[in-house]
Amino acid sequence: MEYSNDYLKITGGINASSHLKSKANDLAYTIGSLLAFADVKVVKTYSVGSNSSNTNSVWFTTLTSENTPKGFKQVTFRCAHMNYADFKKLGIKIGKIFKRGEVCYMPGTGGTKYSHIHIEFGFGKIKGSGWYKLSNGNWTISTTQGSCHIWEAIYMRKGVEIAKLGDYRDDYAWQYKKELQSQLTDLTKVNVTYKKGLNLRKSIQGNVIRTLSCGNTEIFDSIHFLLPIAKDGFQWAYGVKNGINHYFQLDLKCINLI
Numbered sequence: 001m002e003y004s005n006d007y008l009k010i011t012g013g014i015n016a017s018s019h020l021k022s023k024a025n026d027l028a029y030t031i032g033s034l035l036a037f038a039d040v041k042v043v044k045t046y047s048v049g050s051n052s053s054n055t056n057s058v059w060f061t062t063l064t065s066e067n068t069p070k071g072f073k074q075v076t077f078r079c080a081h082m083n084y085a086d087f088k089k090l091g092i093k094i095g096k097i098f099k100r101g102e103v104c105y106m107p108g109t110g111g112t113k114y115s116h117i118h119i120e121f122g123f124g125k126i127k128g129s130g131w132y133k134l135s136n137g138n139w140t141i142s143t144t145q146g147s148c149h150i151w152e153a154i155y156m157r158k159g160v161e162i163a164k165l166g167d168y169r170d171d172y173a174w175q176y177k178k179e180l181q182s183q184l185t186d187l188t189k190v191n192v193t194y195k196k197g198l199n200l201r202k203s204i205q206g207n208v209i210r211t212l213s214c215g216n217t218e219i220f221d222s223i224h225f226l227l228p229i230a231k232d233g234f235q236w237a238y239g240v241k242n243g244i245n246h247y248f249q250l251d252l253k254c255i256n257l258i
């Protein structure tokens with residue numbers, strides 16, 4: 001998944017005192033509302049209310065495994081400091097789904113002095129209460145596969161203007177989609193669960209051998225991606241099973257690779 005906004009301003013990076021030992025960042029108000037990086041679901045809210053101390057925190061998780069710089073992963077992230085009025089405006093509640101590119105969170109002053117979004121990512125699902133207190137008193141996200149850096153969870157998009165100020169460091173190891181494509185090769189022993197019908201063909205233009213129906217899982221000995229990804233987001237690939245190639249068009253937003 002990719003960063004969705006056109007502008008990124010990190011005013012408190014991973015070295016900010018309130019972030020030490022966690023992997024959190026503060027995104028400044030000038031980025032405007034945060035656009036969802038992928039289709040995400042609200043899985044927890046905390047400290048919801050209109051008092052100045054309420055942080056109106058929200059935990060989001062992706063609906064499917066997402067292509068991240070660390071491979072196909074479910075990604076969970078926590079945002080804090082939205083104002084209650086915006087929380088209400090976005091209709092946030094457990095189970096609400098935001099589609100990729102939709103406004104999913106807004107900067108605010110809930111529980112903080114200056115308007116920003118505190119954000120931290122983890123791989124896997126939310127674990128336990130979704131966070132825990134570190135020895136230095138800071139809080140960090142709790143997920144089944146552990147916390148991760150923002151540059152490990154999302155790809156940066158070309159053309160995004162990145163403002164560097166405050167605690168932001170140049171050593172954020174952003175990766176771009178070109179690298180995403182080149183790593184899509186030679187997966188082995190992979191389960192594919194498709195969200196829509198998936199036609200398996202003898203060749204790219206060949207007859208349909210059979211159709212993998214929605215929600216079913218197919219186990220291939222290996223999957224090979226044929227570059228590049230088409231403009232419509234589909235990509236041809238073939239899965240090898242019992243020595244036979246099965247060609248299919250993948251919509252990378254609609255598959256789970258496990």
Ligand SMILES: [Zn+2]
Binds near residue numbers: 012018019117
């Ligand atoms: Zn913060």
